[in-house]
Amino acid sequence: MRELILLRHAHAEPASTGQEDLDRPLSPVGLAEAEAAGKWLKENNLTPDSVLCSPARRTRETLEAVVGVIGYAEQKLEDAVYDATPGTLARLIDDRRDVERLLVVGHNPGLEQLVALMSDGSSSDYRGMPPGGIAVLQFDKTSAIEPGAASLTAFWWP
Template sequence: MRELILLRHAHAEPAGTGQADLDRPLSQTGLAEAEAAGKWLAENELLPDCVVCSPSRRTRETLEAVLGKTGFVEKMLEDQIYEATPGVLTGVIDRRWDVDRLLVVGHNPGLEQLVAFLTEGTSSDYRGMPPAGVAVLSFEGESTLEPGAATLTQFWWP
């Protein structure tokens, strides 16, 4: 069985005057949420083999806090994850479909729409994914990233 873990970044500070959205840091609340997400992943033995992460500061800081609890794994920044649609996210994931457990750290609405697409077969029927929310999707055997091919096995948020 292959697993895909989707992690939305934790709460971030609002953009300051002249500050790009990409440069928004985590708030203190967000840092605590990210650490809690990492602790939950570690306690449930959901340790990724590889991580792909949006280049935004808030996603990178979320990832670092998570890895502080789960331990180091191969990680890479992927520009396409920022403001990605489910289709773009599927392409990013497909390029790393060689690993057994992949963690993707990104943004809404793309992540919550991707959960709906992979589990329900449509991206229009999404239910939301709070900051630092974690969705764990399982794929049987050699399943591909097709609409409705995944089962949502766990969902957690702080």
Template sequence: MRQLILLRHAHAEPASAGQDDHDRPLSSLGLAEARAAGEWLRANGLQPDRVLCSSALRTRQTLDTLGELGDAERRQEPSIYEASPGTLAALADANNDAGCLLLIGHNPGLEQLAALMHSGQTGDYRGMPPAAIAVLDLPAGAVIEPGIARLSAFWWP
């Protein structure tokens, strides 16, 4: 069995005039949410081997604020920003050597990927609020496809 953990970035500040969406920082609420998400991961013994994080400022700040993640390898992955479920699935498949992979990204791609892997349909998603975590269990070595995973945990602040 391997695990895929999907973490949506925490609450970000609204874009200011002329500010690129990619450069929006976390709000004070978002910083608290990210700390709480890290505490929840540790309290539930979820220890990723590898973390792939969108290059957007709010996702990088979410990762930095999670706190201790052990010896997890951390990589910035620009393709996560505005990624479709298919792009995210291909990225997870390309990292299937990690027993526990944490993807930190954005909606709607994350919530659609969770729905696709769990129920087999992207239209079956119920939403992932900021800083929400979906933990998906799937067979070791399995290629990501519709209905392949079991949703073993879902948390939000």
């Protein structure tokens, strides 16, 4: 079995005047949420083998806080994770079939729609994924990333 861990970035500061969305940092609450996410992953023995992370500052800071708790994992900033649709995320994940436990740090609505699509077969009835939330999906090693191919084995939020 392979595992996919989807982590939505923790709470971020609102954009200040003229600030790009990509440059929004975590808030103090968000930093605490990200550290809590790292603790939950560690306590549940869910250390990733590899990480794909959006280039947005808030996702990078979320990942830094998580890695500070769980220890180093191979990391790649992936531009396509920012503002990704479920289809884009599925393609990126499918390209990493060699990874047994992949962590993707990204954004809504793409992450929450991907959870619904992979576990229920439809992204039209997604239920939400709060900031700092984690969804763990498990699927067969040989399965393609496609609707209904995974089981949602854990869902956590700070």
